[in-house]
Amino acid sequence: MVRMITVKKKVILACTECLSRNYQSNKNTASTERLELNKFCKRCNKHTRHRETK
Numbered sequence: 001m002v003r004m005i006t007v008k009k010k011v012i013l014a015c016t017e018c019l020s021r022n023y024q025s026n027k028n029t030a031s032t033e034r035l036e037l038n039k040f041c042k043r044c045n046k047h048t049r050h051r052e053t054k
Helices: none
Strands: 008-015 021-028 036-041 046-052
Touching (some): 008 036
Antiparallel strands (some): 008 021, 036 046
């Protein structure tokens, strides 16, 4: 039995409206597109889209 090792990359998520960097997450390295999640932004005080930064 062969197990494949999946490598995760640590990424920082920034709010698309105010550009504050609020969250950290893990991402699979095989994925090429940027990670986008709906999260609560403390600065905007509402749920906004957070995108992976470079």
